[in-house]
Amino acid sequence: MSALLEVSGISKSFDGFKAINNLSFSINAAELRAVIGPNGAGKTTFMDIVTGKTTPDEGDVHFGEGSRSLLKMNEAQIARAGIGRKFQRPTVFEDQTVAENLTMALKAPRGPFAVLRWRPSRASQVRVEALAEEVGLSSQLTRRAGELSHGQKQWLEIGMLLASAPRLLLVDEPAAGMTLAEREQTTTLLCKLAETRAVVVVEHDMDFVRRLNCKVTVLHQGSVLAEGSLDHVTRNPDVIDVYLGR
Amino acid sequence: MTRKPFILQNPPVLVVLAVLAVFTATVTTLSHAYGSGVTPTSAVKVFGMTLCLALAAIAMDLVWGYLGILSLGQMAFFALGGYMIGQWLMYARTEGIVAVQLAQNPIPPTVLELQQATANQIFGVVGSADLPSVWSFAHSLPLQMLLVALVPGLLALVFGWLAFRSRVNGVYLSILTQAMTLALWLFQNDSGFRGNNGLSGLQNLPGLEGVDQATLSVWLLWTSAGALAIFYLLAAWLVSGKFGSVIRAIRDDQTRVRFLGYPVEGFKLVVFTLAAMITAVAGALYYPQAGIINPAELMPIASIHLAVWVAIGGRGRLYGAVIGAVVVSLLSSWFTGGRAPDLNLGVYVVNWVDWWQVALGLSFVLVTLFAPNGIAGIFDRRMGPPRKARHHKEAEA
Numbered sequence: 001m002s003a004l005l006e007v008s009g010i011s012k013s014f015d016g017f018k019a020i021n022n023l024s025f026s027i028n029a030a031e032l033r034a035v036i037g038p039n040g041a042g043k044t045t046f047m048d049i050v051t052g053k054t055t056p057d058e059g060d061v062h063f064g065e066g067s068r069s070l071l072k073m074n075e076a077q078i079a080r081a082g083i084g085r086k087f088q089r090p091t092v093f094e095d096q097t098v099a100e101n102l103t104m105a106l107k108a109p110r111g112p113f114a115v116l117r118w119r120p121s122r123a124s125q126v127r128v129e130a131l132a133e134e135v136g137l138s139s140q141l142t143r144r145a146g147e148l149s150h151g152q153k154q155w156l157e158i159g160m161l162l163a164s165a166p167r168l169l170l171v172d173e174p175a176a177g178m179t180l181a182e183r184e185q186t187t188t189l190l191c192k193l194a195e196t197r198a199v200v201v202v203e204h205d206m207d208f209v210r211r212l213n214c215k216v217t218v219l220h221q222g223s224v225l226a227e228g229s230l231d232h233v234t235r236n237p238d239v240i241d242v243y244l245g246r
Numbered sequence: 247m248t249r250k251p252f253i254l255q256n257p258p259v260l261v262v263l264a265v266l267a268v269f270t271a272t273v274t275t276l277s278h279a280y281g282s283g284v285t286p287t288s289a290v291k292v293f294g295m296t297l298c299l300a301l302a303a304i305a306m307d308l309v310w311g312y313l314g315i316l317s318l319g320q321m322a323f324f325a326l327g328g329y330m331i332g333q334w335l336m337y338a339r340t341e342g343i344v345a346v347q348l349a350q351n352p353i354p355p356t357v358l359e360l361q362q363a364t365a366n367q368i369f370g371v372v373g374s375a376d377l378p379s380v381w382s383f384a385h386s387l388p389l390q391m392l393l394v395a396l397v398p399g400l401l402a403l404v405f406g407w408l409a410f411r412s413r414v415n416g417v418y419l420s421i422l423t424q425a426m427t428l429a430l431w432l433f434q435n436d437s438g439f440r441g442n443n444g445l446s447g448l449q450n451l452p453g454l455e456g457v458d459q460a461t462l463s464v465w466l467l468w469t470s471a472g473a474l475a476i477f478y479l480l481a482a483w484l485v486s487g488k489f490g491s492v493i494r495a496i497r498d499d500q501t502r503v504r505f506l507g508y509p510v511e512g513f514k515l516v517v518f519t520l521a522a523m524i525t526a527v528a529g530a531l532y533y534p535q536a537g538i539i540n541p542a543e544l545m546p547i548a549s550i551h552l553a554v555w556v557a558i559g560g561r562g563r564l565y566g567a568v569i570g571a572v573v574v575s576l577l578s579s580w581f582t583g584g585r586a587p588d589l590n591l592g593v594y595v596v597n598w599v600d601w602w603q604v605a606l607g608l609s610f611v612l613v614t615l616f617a618p619n620g621i622a623g624i625f626d627r628r629m630g631p632p633r634k635a636r637h638h639k640e641a642e643a
Binding site (some may be wrong): 051053074075076077079080084085087091093094095096100103104105110111112113115116118119120160164 | 484487488489491492494495498499501502504505506507508509510512513515516
């Protein structure tokens with residue numbers, strides 16, 4: 001099976017500081033992967049490069065069957081190609097209702113004139129209700145997103161990601177600020193999602209990574225330090241030295 | 247699922263249209279031409295002009311209140327619209343006068359002679375006898391009407407494309423829009439628009455010489471009210487659906503909207519250009535009632551005033567923009583018109599002509615501090631059940 005996302009030899013420096021240094025990474029079409037690493041290891045820059053927010057100085061990023069290069073595309077084009085991103089802080093549109101948030105995220109043409117012509121249909125309404133059901137917000141559809149609790153906002157954002165049905169999902173520290181019960185729910189959801197698509201979870205919290213029970217990539221100073229099962233990488237002396245030992 | 251017609255989903259739209267209809271009918275029945283004559287013709291013109299300003303405020307609200315771009319160049323589009331229609335008004339009228347004069351000559355004038363004499367008449371004051379190239383279409387009403395929308399639209403499109411593509415945002419974008427306005431103003435002398443003289447005599451509509459100003463003023467009031475109603479409906483429709491959802495999302499967090507796959511720049515360009523064209527139409531209706539347009543109207547301060555009206559009226563609510571424009575512009579013309587009685591404080595006499603700007607600035611600060619949603623926001627809080635429900639839920643939490 002060929003990789004869905006193939007990142008090869010990318011480097012990026014900011015004012016002489018090498019945030020990413022000759023990093024290579026690949027993930028299959030239905031795979032769950034955890035990316036861990038200490039602060040400044042280049043996790044966020046890596047996600048920025050894949051989603052088009054930052055352009056690397058060197059290297060290539062290819063996505064999908066035709067191995068399209070993502071480097072020439074902007075954020076919106078990459079998102080339309082099927083890469084979704086979940087931010088660490090829940091970012092929903094607080095001024096709008098849960099239904100409006102979900103409707104905006106539904107898979108549909110994104111151009112301004114196409115959006116002007118778009119009308120809600122029976123199908124779109126059913127889809128919004130189903131999504132709300134899935135993330136436990138059925139009773140909140142008409143509420144403004146700003147009135148939701150922190151956890152509910154996280155779930156709304158996940159619902160929005162599901163609505164756009166991405167083929168690759170990048171998730172930034174999903175467990176941050178969650179209660180134990182919410183973490184378990186999140187773990188289950190991420191594992192389920194990874195059955196049908198690629199999911200990359202960037203995480204700090206080792207306990208949470210252990211729950212995910214998946215292949216782990218350890219980043220350090222902008223490069224891959226080790227890759228394999230969690231037990232495998234935690235036995236690696238380099239990893240112990242730079243990350244776990246501290 | 248049966249969907250209610252768009253108007254019934256938006257009760258404020260119905261209210262605004264009803265108020266507008268009642269207002270127009272009332273002014274008409276009090277006018278010299280069609281009623282008791284209580285309202286002098288000059289006041290009818292002020293009301294008509296106010297409706298045009300309200301239209302400009304609606305466009306400003308689309309750009310600022312909904313899309314989040316504080317454009318300080320809106321009134322430049324307004325003035326450009328005025329100049330475009332003014333060219334035809336002035337040319338056609340002057341041509342008529344010149345034709346009458348030349349008809350007394352023993353030999354009837356040729357087309358070229360007539361054109362030359364008209365150009366001489368218009369541009370004599372600025373020491374020129376030729377028609378500048380920007381006046382090429384001034385003889386044709388349909389062409390100039392087209393230019394009313396096209397020139398500001400094209401300017402907004404090019405400016406917006408350059409600015410949005412480079413991802414200029416926030417205060418920097420505001421400064422850039424102001425720079426655009428200032429650039430237009432600086433070129434006033436070279437642009438073939440008669441420099442500081444501006445265009446005048448615009449209240450005389452060519453072809454309608456037999457109709458007196460009292461009647462014309464009411465006709466223009468109706469036209470302004472009609473334009474306001476049509477564009478209010480258009481704007482309300484635009485912001486009601488998914489399109490409105492997306493532009494409000496761009497206002498609140500454009501990075502996130504990009505990651506949802508929406509071409510943010512495209513949306514900005516569509517709204518900015520459309521708003522420029524609406525503003526230009528408002529300007530084209532305003533100046534025939536004002537009678538004169540000069541380059542001072544292009545100055546950035548006019549656009550800043552527009553922003554203040556929208557802020558005081560209430561951003562992000564179309565009726566807020568209308569309330570702000572109507573209330574503040576009418577108060578402004580009353581206070582600065584010298585008819586407001588001085589306020590005697592004993593130790594100091596407040597002369598409103600001088601102090602109105604101070605009072606306006608103060609109220610702007612007060613609104614920003616205490617009523618961020620403007621007059622319309624206070625309105626909402628008094629009237630709206632959704633707000634009450636929200637407070638209720640907050641109390642629960």
